[in-house]
Amino acid sequence: MSRSHLSRRQVLAGVFTLPLSLPASAGLPHEVRFVHGGFDGATYQGGLLVRMSTGWKTYWRVPGAGGIPPDISVTGNNVAGLRFDCPLPQRFPGEEGETIGYKDEVVFPWSLTPIDPAAPLRADFKAFVGICETMCIPVPVQETVELKPLAMVARDSALLLQWRARVPxxxxxxxxxxxxxxxxxxxxxxxxxxxxxxxxxxxxxxxxxxxxxxxxxxxxxxxxxxxxxxxxxxxxxxxxxxxxxxxxxxxxxxxxxxx
CATH class of the missing domain: 2.60.40 (Immunoglobulin-like)
Known part of the structure; x- marks a missing residue:
């Protein structure tokens, strides 16, 4: 699978072809994956985890000069809607201008609302983030999961609580x-x-x-x-x-x- 390393100007100009997925592997400066926090009786809780090597960053909703805002979407049966949030960001100065986002690690929490809370659902998640240093890597991620309305504490619950507390x-x-x-x-x-x-x-x-x-x-x-x-x-x-x-x-x- 090909991997594109592009300048921020190139990314915004749209002069690249995105692969359908870009799994994290040894040698890449990032790990990007979905995390899941279980069912609270009305919604399924989860997030998009982005971990980065030192010096790399990803972006907020308004990314600033040449940044790439995050995007998360979902389709599937018994899906009423998805909301995802951005934790409080910080500013970063740069030669090409100021950017707004995150370094080291961030989780973008999401809440998935089913049409029928008592029924299971199948969800096809897609996400896109940009990971940038002096060059940018466009990172699309996708995952298909079967979710059941069971009250339980998932393995990522503590991580999600930590980052949801940082949402304004x-x-x-x-x-x-x-x-x-x-x-x-x-x-x-x-x-x-x-x-x-x-x-x-x-x-x-x-x-x-x-x-x-x-x-x-x-x-x-x-x-x-x-x-x-x-x-x-x-x-x-x-x-x-x-x-x-x-x-x-x-x-x-x-x-x-x-x-």
Whole structure:
């Protein structure tokens, strides 16, 4: 089976052909596999485990400059829906720009809801992540499993609990009190006021816009983020943004409307 080692620019340009699967083996800088945590009476719990060698990283939903966001999907009988979450990420500077994601190890937890909780199901999982250092490896993974509605503790339950605890909590109202847009010198900025100090803010909105690392006011509760890709303040004003805040290691998620 062929294996592609590509630069981040090549990956985003789509100039490669993906194999159907890429199993971890000796010599590769990663291990990527599905893990399972059992049935809680309503949903099946699991995750996608990504372990990486020193210096390698994988990415968050908004990956930054040249990163590759994770994707997990499922088909099968008795499958109503799948939700997967991203733990709180961190930023990494680089020659090609800033990226957002994870180093060493991460688990992306998922919850699979059956149509009939009392019936077994067959699930065909597919996932895709990018593992990057100076070059990138696209890693597709797939697995077919038979799941039965039995209350039990699976071998990966402790690992899943550890990483699910790192998934940001959605809060309403949240710590962000105001969100407004400003334009100065041809550059667009997002200004935030918080009710507490935070270490970082990650922003999701228009896919063509990227919100840089916040610059904090001396009081630690006001932040300004430059908005790359926005041609004017009008492109951001009135929009709804999804914010993920790192408040001393605790992740909080909040939606805000920009004035």
């Amino acid at each position: 909590t959605s809060v309403t109202p949240g710590p962000v009190l105001t969100a407004s847009v400003a334009e100065e010198g041809g550059q667009v900025f997002l200004d935030l006021t918080l009710d507490r100090a935070a270490r970082d803010v990650f922003v999701e909105g228009n896919a063509l816009h990227y919100y840089s690392r916040p610059e904090w006011h001396a009081d630690g509760r006001r932040a300004r983020l430059s908005v790359r890709g926005a041609k004017s303040a009008n492109a951001v004003q009135g929009s709804t943004l999804r914010l993920t805040l790192d408040t001393s290691g605790q992740g909080l998620e909040q939606y805000v409307n920009v004035s």
